[in-house]
Amino acid sequence: DAGVIQSPRHEVTEMGQEVTLRCKPISGHNSLFWYRQTMMRGLELLIYFNNNVPIDDSGMPEDRFSAKMPNASFSTLKIQPSEPRDSAVYFCASSLFGSDTEAFFGQGTRLTVV
């Protein structure tokens, strides 16, 4: 298995533009997490899904952020409109729901909003 795959690896966009980050979880995993990592705030859980259903989106900073998981093998995190303070590394992770197994992380997407 190739692990959790995120795209793009790097994204530079202008303030006000829409940004879409993509994630393909590990096949068979039924929990998916989106995290944001910054120097100031560390790793923050934005939202997570179990069996494609959003369970907790309390970490989503504001309405400009939205996430979808249309099927078990794909998820998106969208920011519209983007702002410079959204600049961060965004990680997607997947795991088996209900087990104590590890969450496997993707390589992350480094987003820079100028």
Place this chain on the structure above:
Amino acid sequence: QQQVKQSPQSLIVQKGGIPIINCAYENTAFDYFPWYQQFPGKGPALLIAIRPDVSEKKEGRFTISFNKSAKQFSLHIMDSQPGDSATYFCAAYTGTASKLTFGTGTRLQVTL
């Protein structure tokens, strides 16, 4: 609200030293406590984990000590090496909700 508090923020030790990273939590619903290691440009990767019914777990040079009554746990790295230089995150997992909450991270540097 930060549910998992981690300290120190950064740590420098000499090769062969024993860095210790501490974490504390409040939520008694947490039932699994993993530690993650992150190298620059990579995502976090599981290093070692412990359940609250165990007071210590050792894997190679890495040891977790767990104090359930104090709601604290710590990571010890024996005979640390320059290759251990990374950022370490403690985390707490709620099995019923399948939710992983991270500490703020400790940047470890092991010098020669």
